Amino acid sequence: MALPKRIIKETERLVADPAPGITAAPHEDNLRYFDVTIQGPDGSPFQNGVFHLELFLPEEYPMSPPKVRFLTKIYHPNIDKLGRICLDILKDKWSPALQIRTVLLSIQALLSAPNPDDPLATDVAKHYKENEKDAQRVSREWTEKYASQ
Amino acid sequence: MHFSKTYAQLLLTLPPEFRNNAFEYRKLKQLINQIVFELDSLGLAPSFLRSLHDHGPEMVSRMSRNITDGTLTVDSESMSGASHRQTIVYEIVWNSSVLQPRLRLSSSSPSDVPIHRNSIPSTIQPVCHVNLPIPERSLSHITQALLHTPIIFGDEMSLINHSMESDQPDDLIIPLPSDMAFFQLLTSTLSSLSGYLNMLEQGFNPVLTTLAASISSAARPASSSAPRSFSPYSLAADHSMSLCPGPGGKSDLCTWREIFRLYVEAEVFESVSESTRGERSIEEVEKHLELFKGHVQEKKEYLVFPRSREAFAVFLNLNLFILNVKKFQLANSEATRKILKKHTKRTTLPIPSCLQERDASTPTASSCQLALITRPSKSLPRLLVQAIGEVLLPIIPHIDDYSCLICASIAFKPIRLCCGHFFCVRCLVKMQRRRMADCPMCRAHTVLQANPSNVDYGLLNLMADWFPIESREKQHANEREVVQEQLEALGITDARICRIM
Amino acid sequence: MAKIPRNFRLLEELEKGEKGIGDGSCSYGLEDGDDIMMSNWNGTIIGPGHTVHENRIYSLKIHCDQSYPDKPPTVQFLSRVNLPFVNQTDGKVDPNKLNVLAQWGKDSSIETVLVGIRREMGSFNNRKLPQPPEGTTF
Numbered sequence: 001m002a003l004p005k006r007i008i009k010e011t012e013r014l015v016a017d018p019a020p021g022i023t024a025a026p027h028e029d030n031l032r033y034f035d036v037t038i039q040g041p042d043g044s045p046f047q048n049g050v051f052h053l054e055l056f057l058p059e060e061y062p063m064s065p066p067k068v069r070f071l072t073k074i075y076h077p078n079i080d081k082l083g084r085i086c087l088d089i090l091k092d093k094w095s096p097a098l099q100i101r102t103v104l105l106s107i108q109a110l111l112s113a114p115n116p117d118d119p120l121a122t123d124v125a126k127h128y129k130e131n132e133k134d135a136q137r138v139s140r141e142w143t144e145k146y147a148s149q
Numbered sequence: 150m151h152f153s154k155t156y157a158q159l160l161l162t163l164p165p166e167f168r169n170n171a172f173e174y175r176k177l178k179q180l181i182n183q184i185v186f187e188l189d190s191l192g193l194a195p196s197f198l199r200s201l202h203d204h205g206p207e208m209v210s211r212m213s214r215n216i217t218d219g220t221l222t223v224d225s226e227s228m229s230g231a232s233h234r235q236t237i238v239y240e241i242v243w244n245s246s247v248l249q250p251r252l253r254l255s256s257s258s259p260s261d262v263p264i265h266r267n268s269i270p271s272t273i274q275p276v277c278h279v280n281l282p283i284p285e286r287s288l289s290h291i292t293q294a295l296l297h298t299p300i301i302f303g304d305e306m307s308l309i310n311h312s313m314e315s316d317q318p319d320d321l322i323i324p325l326p327s328d329m330a331f332f333q334l335l336t337s338t339l340s341s342l343s344g345y346l347n348m349l350e351q352g353f354n355p356v357l358t359t360l361a362a363s364i365s366s367a368a369r370p371a372s373s374s375a376p377r378s379f380s381p382y383s384l385a386a387d388h389s390m391s392l393c394p395g396p397g398g399k400s401d402l403c404t405w406r407e408i409f410r411l412y413v414e415a416e417v418f419e420s421v422s423e424s425t426r427g428e429r430s431i432e433e434v435e436k437h438l439e440l441f442k443g444h445v446q447e448k449k450e451y452l453v454f455p456r457s458r459e460a461f462a463v464f465l466n467l468n469l470f471i472l473n474v475k476k477f478q479l480a481n482s483e484a485t486r487k488i489l490k491k492h493t494k495r496t497t498l499p500i501p502s503c504l505q506e507r508d509a510s511t512p513t514a515s516s517c518q519l520a521l522i523t524r525p526s527k528s529l530p531r532l533l534v535q536a537i538g539e540v541l542l543p544i545i546p547h548i549d550d551y552s553c554l555i556c557a558s559i560a561f562k563p564i565r566l567c568c569g570h571f572f573c574v575r576c577l578v579k580m581q582r583r584r585m586a587d588c589p590m591c592r593a594h595t596v597l598q599a600n601p602s603n604v605d606y607g608l609l610n611l612m613a614d615w616f617p618i619e620s621r622e623k624q625h626a627n628e629r630e631v632v633q634e635q636l637e638a639l640g641i642t643d644a645r646i647c648r649i650m
Numbered sequence: 651m652a653k654i655p656r657n658f659r660l661l662e663e664l665e666k667g668e669k670g671i672g673d674g675s676c677s678y679g680l681e682d683g684d685d686i687m688m689s690n691w692n693g694t695i696i697g698p699g700h701t702v703h704e705n706r707i708y709s710l711k712i713h714c715d716q717s718y719p720d721k722p723p724t725v726q727f728l729s730r731v732n733l734p735f736v737n738q739t740d741g742k743v744d745p746n747k748l749n750v751l752a753q754w755g756k757d758s759s760i761e762t763v764l765v766g767i768r769r770e771m772g773s774f775n776n777r778k779l780p781q782p783p784e785g786t787t788f
Binding site: 004005006009010016018019020062063095097098 | 424554556557558579583585587589590
């Protein structure tokens, strides 16, 4: 089946005019499946890290949200061991007017602003709540260990 | 290559009317030679002044903003403080709208200077001082030369301006006539330049409005139900009211839309991409204008009306004109910068930085007057490009303004939700089936309330007229999708069965 | 239809497995919760009633390589069991002898493999096969 116009348009813009610190390129054999990189935002413990993600646009997209997952290990209260992301716009707060670009920018923003009150990785969240400084130290270590280029 | 040559060559590439209003680079350069001669005759040859710089204590430039009277004051003072009591001060005063450069031979302690500065009224306001401490042995040499020069003593100055009560009586004020002529020529050439640029802008806008009217008459929708004008943002709509529709249902609508699309995509003057956002350099503009011309070459052959072809030529000329204005402006600001640099280098009299660049953060009236190189927040080329974007391009409705944010195709048929946002009927039906209640744009709970009364017929007619092909295609696509869904609901999922060729 | 990439397909299966399926007679999960590529899985089958397998719990290893789900996973019994499609020296399941693997399709999954094996345990030919002692492993 032909790719919907919306996906074609989004892809064209993502490739031609990428958002700062973000790349997204579709797989040749599956144009709904994207290789994504996000640079860790400056001022966050993920600074200088480059994180790999995968993104998939399900058949229902944009009525359903894209599926996104980190492939790079990351120490973050809203991202679990398998790279799954707890972000409201990827779940109940999804709106069909949101786009791949906006989703990836939101994930980048989540790196700057972890939310330990809505955790996915409960142990990391606990660490962040009890001793934020030490938790950030671990986040920095992981960034250096797993996300440096 | 000397800049004067480069500058002259650049001007040759511009139309003659630009050339006649160009910057007086050569004359200013001659005046600098005269200043040097003048200083020489004062016994203050630049080589001597330079030696004061080199062997004297380190110069510290201190800038203080005198906000109360809205002028800028720059003081430079010697680090060594009171140890050198003899100093030469280069100051430029702003006296009844003329910049008067002069030298002040002073025996006061440099550290006193900033204190009495505050009491000076704004009528005569020194805007720049550079204190050069004079070694004892050179003093006699200077005073010797000064004997043959008309000089004003400090107390005479206070006669001209009686309120200058604290001026040091021992100060010698040495006017620099050639330097003054330099600044006079510089300010007058800059102000006539800005007048000329204003005139260019005044001339540009009527041409643009006429062009907009002409294109909108040629690009009127061919359909019979077409409204006689289109007006969401277009100024030109008023003009097209009086024009007759195209004969025989012909229209250049699609061709013009295509031309404008290529133009917008070419991003000739300004880039809108995330990584290179902003104004382009001259070379880039030239490149992108050529690219646009290349892309549009084939399209313009489809223009049916002679007036469309004429309009297209005018459109290209307007863009070339903007490019010329851009070149002209850049050349002039570069010439100003160069001549000031030359002034400093040849005379060793340092021009304060507040004269060289306008500080955009303190846009007081007098600081603007003082600035020799004005860096306005919006350059003329930008204003002209913006005018094209506001007056000309909107006369042809752009499909992006009428597309459904969900499917990215034209929002046909358009359903206007109670919150004011519109989407195509297919996408809203899909949302309702999934019980998605929130408006995708504003999250108001308006989706489930939508019913056939929410069809926006005004918008629907507009789309059918201005986007006949896109609307028809979308309508067919919608119908195919409905058939497909009905078959799927019946359990027939094999796409091959239901493809209606 | 959009083709779901391997990783997102396995994530879906994982979520389904975490929620629990059917009557709980089959279950599965990741062998290592940190395994970002989700290659190695554990499965359990509770032997069907009214057969020799009744009340027995069988452990299996399932390996999904990069070609999953285009190709079926490899399956290996950890608990000793006597079935015609299970190699009696190492517990490996012969994909050619097990229907759900031999006729692998786009609706097949780790779950359908486990359910398929359990169905085989209860089939007429296999329900009475003599079994090794309970609790022994390969």
